[in-house]
Amino acid sequence: MLAPTLTDHFSTLASRYDAVLCDVWGVVHNGVRAYTDACDALARFRAGGGTVILVSNAPRPREWVVRSLDRLAVPRESYDGLATSGDVTRAFLRGHPGDTVFLIGPERDHTIFDGLPIRFGALEAADYCVCTGLYEDERETPDDYADILARLRARKLFMVCANPDLVVERGDKLVYCAGSIADRYAHLGGEVLYAGKPHPPIYDEAFAQIVAIRGKEVPRTRVLAIGDSVRTDLTGATRAGIDCLFVTAGIHAEELGGRHAPDTNALAVIFADAGAAPKAVMHRLVW
Numbered sequence: 001m002l003a004p005t006l007t008d009h010f011s012t013l014a015s016r017y018d019a020v021l022c023d024v025w026g027v028v029h030n031g032v033r034a035y036t037d038a039c040d041a042l043a044r045f046r047a048g049g050g051t052v053i054l055v056s057n058a059p060r061p062r063e064w065v066v067r068s069l070d071r072l073a074v075p076r077e078s079y080d081g082l083a084t085s086g087d088v089t090r091a092f093l094r095g096h097p098g099d100t101v102f103l104i105g106p107e108r109d110h111t112i113f114d115g116l117p118i119r120f121g122a123l124e125a126a127d128y129c130v131c132t133g134l135y136e137d138e139r140e141t142p143d144d145y146a147d148i149l150a151r152l153r154a155r156k157l158f159m160v161c162a163n164p165d166l167v168v169e170r171g172d173k174l175v176y177c178a179g180s181i182a183d184r185y186a187h188l189g190g191e192v193l194y195a196g197k198p199h200p201p202i203y204d205e206a207f208a209q210i211v212a213i214r215g216k217e218v219p220r221t222r223v224l225a226i227g228d229s230v231r232t233d234l235t236g237a238t239r240a241g242i243d244c245l246f247v248t249a250g251i252h253a254e255e256l257g258g259r260h261a262p263d264t265n266a267l268a269v270i271f272a273d274a275g276a277a278p279k280a281v282m283h284r285l286v287w
Helices: 036-047 062-071 085-094 107-113 142-154 178-187 200-214 230-240 264-274
Strands: 019-023 051-056 081-084 100-104 128-131 159-161 167-170 173-176 192-194 223-227 243-247 280-282
Touching: 019 036, 019 200, 019 230, 036 051, 051 062, 051 200, 062 081, 062 085, 081 085, 081 200, 085 107, 085 159, 085 200, 100 142, 128 178, 142 178, 159 178, 178 192, 200 230, 223 230, 230 243, 230 264
Parallel strands: 019 051, 019 223, 051 081, 100 128, 128 159, 159 192, 223 243, 243 280
Antiparallel strands: 167 173
């Protein structure tokens, strides 16, 4: 695979598309501050008649994520709708009322369960497991969960992964996410439902929102995914049959040679390893 050429401006691509499915963490913000150029690019795309659906693997309801975006100064003019893995998870939970859930994840993720008819319990008493993240992601790693996963597997418990990301940027630091736990469970033979990218349910929700907003379906050839993760964004777009604009200054930045000068040969390698290539590559999303 040839080394890709970086695109300088989203404006050179925008007219080819009617709708954008844009990743949030790593493209629109880094968990600490909004990327103003990215927000401006999305707002300009909308001003030209495009529709923007933010697609997030956040294990929280969309209302919570909107409030979080407000706090980070992401303008609401930058997007039309929001699809979260938290809402996909909530849809599963609503279909299993009264069940006992064993939860793996921090207290801050408990909003995903607000108003739902479930109860929490010990692993030995649970009907299934929900993983929203690590209990203490600032200091723990997936290795700390070997015993819990072995006990889950011994009981053959089903797991719902509310955030399939392996890692995410928090400022300039990478922290582990629920996907790193769920993948280990799957490798042990455990059954896992992945609620977010790159799996179909969250894309189905995003496409449904496009139809609701525009009043009709948009051909997949006119939909563009924007993201910074090969595993979730590029792979998910490929599986969904849509183009992808890949942003290098995200979670792959260090392995690509740094945040300011990505190594295009290294990009070619990770795309070849993934068996997928984006339509275009940018350093950061800029109009």
